[in-house]
Amino acid sequence: MSRNAQNGRRVVAEKGSGTQQGDGLVVWADGRLLAPGERVLSPVDHGVTVGDGVFETCGVVDGHAFALTRHLHRLRVSARGLGLEDPDEDLVRTAVSAVLERAPGAGRLRITVTAGLGPLGSGRTPGEPQTVVVVAGPGGATAQPTPARAVRAPWVRNERSAVAGLKTTSYAENVVALARATAQGADEALLANTVGGLCEGTGSNVFVEVGDEMLTPALSSGCLAGITRALVLEWAADADLPVREAAPGELPWSVLEDVVARGSGLALTGSVRTAVPVVALDGVALEVSPLTQQVVDLYAARAADDVDP
Template sequence: MGIEGTVAWVNGRLRDPAEPVLSALDHGLTVGDGVFETCGVVQGRAFALTRHLRRLQHSALGIGLPAPDEALLRDAVAQVLAAGTGLGRLRITVTAGLGPLGSGRIPGEPTVIVLAGPANPPDVVRVVRVPWVRNERSAVAGLKTTSYVENAVALAHAQSQGADEALLANTVGELCEGTGTNVFVERDGEVLTPPLSSGCLGGITRELVLEWGAQAGLPVREALPGELPYTVLDDVAAGRAQLGLTGSVRTVAPVVALDGAAVTTGPLVAELRALYAAREPQDVDP
């Protein structure tokens, strides 16, 4: 995917997206010392921006960076969205700024980047199981950091198998999440998503599906610890359960294939997808 249609704002002003703007010593580049958020763009606005900025602050504080300047970020987002057309995805990145070649930090100004560009999310998803696990006891468990190479490796493996996403267990054999998605399991007349204690990211779409689904009277909830073992995917393969994935750009998407074999889709996941599609344009910053 190229940079056509991308709008960039870096450290105070709009830039040509092809312009070199980072120092070779930016700690976000040398050691992945930064945090980020990705929002969908709905009706020309960043969807659920307040929630995303709250999580960005949580992630920054979680890795020991100062809380980002919310007013600055909101202004940058407004500039970027005003400067582009056909935008579907917005990303905010904050790094520790200049740093040494090692992991230590030096005091200084953060690097702040806001990008927006087109998005063409799929309506359905094909997933695979992978041999790697998410460490639910990691120092960055549940934080959205720029140290994303584990996800890149797992996703590349999935794509090499003809899939769109990889599903990860955690170190104790529980279903955790995808590389960039939360997972929902439909079985026995309800829809469950792994608890945050599994090490999964507290996704904004996940959060809204739980809230909006409960408000609509749909049987959707966070699973109890240990209630969704990774082996629940065997039930999916056998047709006894179904899957849906959530993310800020794809919203709610049913899974139609697991490990290269077609699987059934669930009616409750379809209801949640329809509910989200109806609610999203009604309140762009819920």
């Protein structure tokens, strides 16, 4: 074990951690870039023991984190939702610059902030410094966006949860649902909420064509306030495309039956996924409708104009 001189945290350094240069990952933690093969992990970090942390994942375009300002704003909102102090934005930006300078070909960036060291239970240690980890790696917005294949999950989001709409490190529900989707040959699982409304995917927001419009569930459904979701809504409004947030209750779970019946009209958005059409739902092939294609093309064009919109 070693003791970090900056904040006195006890950490465990392990070999073979996945920070090897060959894996394409560059890791910043506890105020420094890690050496290849080095891992810094506290076994009693509250982010590890109980998932007491928040995170953001950004696409990387030409060596820059896409929409970083929006992501840092949402990181702060999620931290406040958990009752954590605001993350040190200057420190995070410094870490982002450091990892992207070391990984010029990266396509994905992840920022994780936890409550820091804590007890083995749910209580926190008052005054404990936060843990901040920033990782750059391959994949993401520099790659060609890939149409999605989705399935409907049998589980639901709790729109009344204490962490509804927050991007926390408590991601086990998503892991289980996505594993089920992968086993069925898909790459995303869609979830309802507890009142029978369409909510979101495990790592994406969903847009559905209804009539002559494309709608996305309201935030009151329990879905995450996605960065790409917000940009699609803003840019579609600028372009006079009929895309909007649905009114509460306007997108029931059964709307997906309509999608299957007509065989088109579904899209997903996410920071790494970008905006893509869904070409299969529960194994049923879907066509890419003209409106969906317009939305996908609009996002690609506008995202290319500004790395931090």
